[in-house]
Amino acid sequence: MAVKKLGAQTVKFQNPPSIIATATVVGPVEGKGPLRNYFDLILGDFKFQEKSWEKAEKKMLKEAVEMAVKKSGVPSDKIEYFIAGDLLNQIISASFAARELGYPFLGIYGACSTVAEGLGIGAMLVDGGYADNIVVGTSSHFCSAERQYRFPLELGNQRPPTAQRTVTGAGAAVISTKNQNPRITYVTTGKVIDMGAVDPNDMGSAMAPAAVDTIVMHLEDSKRTPEDYDLIVTGDLASVGKDIAQKLMLQKGIDVSNKYTDCGLLIYSPEQDVHAGGSGCACAAVVTFGYIFNEMQKGRYNKILLVATGALMNSTIVQQGETIPCIAHAVALENL
Amino acid sequence: MAVKKLGAQTVKFQNPPSIIATATVVGPVEGKGPLRNYFDLILGDFKFQEKSWEKAEKKMLKEAVEMAVKKSGVPSDKIEYFIAGDLLNQIISASFAARELGYPFLGIYGACSTVAEGLGIGAMLVDGGYADNIVVGTSSHFCSAERQYRFPLELGNQRPPTAQRTVTGAGAAVISTKNQNPRITYVTTGKVIDMGAVDPNDMGSAMAPAAVDTIVMHLEDSKRTPEDYDLIVTGDLASVGKDIAQKLMLQKGIDVSNKYTDCGLLIYSPEQDVHAGGSGCACAAVVTFGYIFNEMQKGRYNKILLVATGALMNSTIVQQGETIPCIAHAVALENL
Incomplete structure (x- = not known):
């Protein structure tokens, strides 16, 4: 190997x-x-x-x-x-x-x-x-x-x-290669997961199973548990998808309820009327490189598992009746 | 370093x-x-x-x-x-x-x-x-x-x-990791080169300067010369772009005329009426994985420099008046 x-x-x-x-x-x-x-x-x-x-x-x-x-x-x-x-x-x-x-x-x-x-x-x-x-x-x-x-x-x-x-x-x-924190310690590359979702206005539900698959594989491969992390952050499932992900994990015996959040929820306040929350490539990127990176530098967080999610369709293929394939990749960020 | x-x-x-x-x-x-x-x-x-x-x-x-x-x-x-x-x-x-x-x-x-x-x-x-x-x-x-x-x-x-x-x-x-030929020995990652081309029906001319830039960088970085290769294969400049690339290289003192070909020229015969030649992701892929790989296995070629070229525009941005950015990546394939 x-x-x-x-x-x-x-x-x-x-x-x-x-x-x-x-x-x-x-x-x-x-x-x-x-x-x-x-x-x-x-x-x-x-x-x-x-x-x-x-x-x-x-x-x-x-x-x-x-x-x-x-x-x-x-x-x-x-x-x-x-x-x-x-x-x-x-x-x-x-x-x-x-x-x-x-x-x-x-x-x-x-x-x-x-x-x-x-x-x-x-x-x-x-x-x-x-x-x-x-x-x-x-x-x-x-x-x-x-x-x-x-x-x-x-x-x-x-x-x-x-x-x-x-x-x-x-x-x-x-x-x-410079010797300073935070570090990238583990990377888990996701598989494409498609549970048959078809609604481009509900990406959170479509992507949640992919996030869960990658989190489960990460914990299994690394022999870690949620307790090894200060925070597990998916992005960008938002309110609908985050609830589904949390329930799916619980079904697999993984309880992350006290340390789980989502970039799509963090970026907007409920008063901003953005419906379920944020999405887009920039969502996980600005939350990670803005909020998480800064809080890791301050030492508030020392071990983060970032699980960024993506829906891999385009409009042509959705019009041809295809369901939406999704993926999630996990990156462990740690102050060593 | x-x-x-x-x-x-x-x-x-x-x-x-x-x-x-x-x-x-x-x-x-x-x-x-x-x-x-x-x-x-x-x-x-x-x-x-x-x-x-x-x-x-x-x-x-x-x-x-x-x-x-x-x-x-x-x-x-x-x-x-x-x-x-x-x-x-x-x-x-x-x-x-x-x-x-x-x-x-x-x-x-x-x-x-x-x-x-x-x-x-x-x-x-x-x-x-x-x-x-x-x-x-x-x-x-x-x-x-x-x-x-x-x-x-x-x-x-x-x-x-x-x-x-x-x-x-x-x-x-x-x-x-298996111990067999052919091998990938060198990789040269290209920069985006844009000489101001705007015609989506003439990609060869647009991409030729990117191919030349990457070939020049590859030879400079590796301290190799064209003589180190049996064949330098660009893909996919086709007839118009290949001539431009060859001239641009000659201007830089690099004579590849006796060992240079292009995937876009190899894939079709002139009688097939495909205009300048082939293009598309599959062009360099099927020529390399079909023709070149097989001829390397037979020992006809032992050292190949593949320089695959790409035009990185989409139709929206061309309509907004943008020119076409191009790139080329080089991979050396060798029987060791």
């Missing part, structure tokens, strides 16, 4: 890579939410001085990456890979940001699980001896996502209570 | 991973081309007993992966990662194939460079001690790509002579 592999789906790092810096940009709605003090840049509107939402999204990602690299103190020419993806067709936010940033680029796609997929691949490349410094990033934008996945905003469609709001924002992190 | 890193963009493996098996599926047009005897399965039509082109594409990818795994002799439950991507929005071919295959899944996006991105990440995960056996795959389909990127086929639009035909097909390879 490969020396760094544990069980079926988990990697344990021999020299756990560090997250040495993070940065976040969020839109105006997220900037009024309960985590507002954790974000580096809050936009006043959805355009960010650009002519389209797509261009604004790309600019947010580029800004987040540049801020994270600047904070890390790593000279820009020492960043060896930019690993990124987003929700837009052909991950244009990531590709166009990569064009301006100039780093060697690995494009990834995991829908809203992208942040965990990126941290996982990034940590493997750093621990594997392929790079000393890598920047990982992802983004999403409420307006560009709505028109691509659902309806143009101009239609003014009403959204059902199970719908989640795509977070407008971008997050980036620099992963490094 | 990271122990396996050479120069700015290249990795040299300490224990070069093997490609122990490959498999290819192609459509009816590719099945009449000059490489027809190298493919495992040639389809009689574009639907593959499915109800849509998208579902047919997914089925091709799944079949290619299953055949490659079967040929490799690795039990299915010992495949530790499925790394795949494709051209369709939200890489649905890869995600839906992953749902049916059941392997832990890492979705990637590099447009037509996907095969090299997948081989690169896969080899890093195997050499890095994270897995013993990984399957990498990619696919494309003429009909699904045309309607997504250009015009519905039903319109019967005329295509200009610079246009390339998206290859209908899928290719997969099993990367392993």
Whole structure:
């Protein structure tokens, strides 16, 4: 068996890579939410001085990456890979940001699980001896996502209570061989799970089984229990999906009730009228790189299991009658 | 500097991973081309007993992966990662194939460079001690790509002579720690290069500078020369892009004229009336995993530099007036 592999789906790092810096940009709605003090840049509107939402999204990602690299103190020419993806067709936010940033680029796609997929691949490349410094990033934008996945905003469609709001924002992190906390200690790569959900306005229900599958595999492979973590954070199941995930785990004898939360619930307050909560690649990214990273640096949390979830459909295939395949990747973040 | 890193963009493996098996599926047009005897399965039509082109594409990818795994002799439950991507929005071919295959899944996006991105990440995960056996795959389909990127086929639009035909097909390879040839010895990850091209019917011209940039970086980083290779194969520049790439290299003092070819030229014969040649994720994949892999096994070629190229735009951003960012990743394949 490969020396760094544990069980079926988990990697344990021999020299756990560090997250040495993070940065976040969020839109105006997220900037009024309960985590507002954790974000580096809050936009006043959805355009960010650009002519389209797509261009604004790309600019947010580029800004987040540049801020994270600047904070890390790593000279820009020492960043060896930019690993990124987003929700837009052909991950244009990531590709166009990569064009301006100039780093060697690995494009990834995991829908809203992208942040965990990126941290996982990034940590493997750093621990594997392929790079000393890598920047990982992802983004999403409420307006560009709505028109691509659902309806143009101009239609003014009403959204059902199970719908989640795509977070407008971008997050980036620099992963490094430098000897500092927090570290990436374990990565559990998810399988695609599809329980037959078909409603693109209820992604939480669709994704919950994938989150549970990955959490169960992580605990089994690593021989850990929920007690080994200060907090297990899924993202982005929001209120509907989080309840389902918690019940499914309890059915498997895993009680996480006192230490389980979800990025889609943390990012907005109930008063903000966003229905079930947040979603989008930026949801788990800005909560992790804003709130969690900062609280880990302060020592409030020392062991976090991030389980980012993604729904892997597109509108064409849903119109062809397909159900929605989902995935979740887990990353353990620890102060050692 | 990271122990396996050479120069700015290249990795040299300490224990070069093997490609122990490959498999290819192609459509009816590719099945009449000059490489027809190298493919495992040639389809009689574009639907593959499915109800849509998208579902047919997914089925091709799944079949290619299953055949490659079967040929490799690795039990299915010992495949530790499925790394795949494709051209369709939200890489649905890869995600839906992953749902049916059941392997832990890492979705990637590099447009037509996907095969090299997948081989690169896969080899890093195997050499890095994270897995013993990984399957990498990619696919494309003429009909699904045309309607997504250009015009519905039903319109019967005329295509200009610079246009390339998206290859209908899928290719997969099993990367392993097993001690056999051919090996993946070097990987050079590309930067995004954009020379201002805007014509989605002339991708070869747009991508040529990215191919040249990556070849130059590979030679510089590895301190190799074209003489170190039996063949340098770009994919998929086709006739227009290949000529530009060759001229650009000559301007930089690199003469590859006697050992340079392109997957987009190899896959069709001039009599097939496909204009400039082939393109699509499957183009470089089926040429590499069909023709090149087989000729390496026979010993006709022993050192190949594969430089897969991708154009990273989507139709929305082209309509917003953006130029086309391109990328190329290089993978050295060697019989040691």
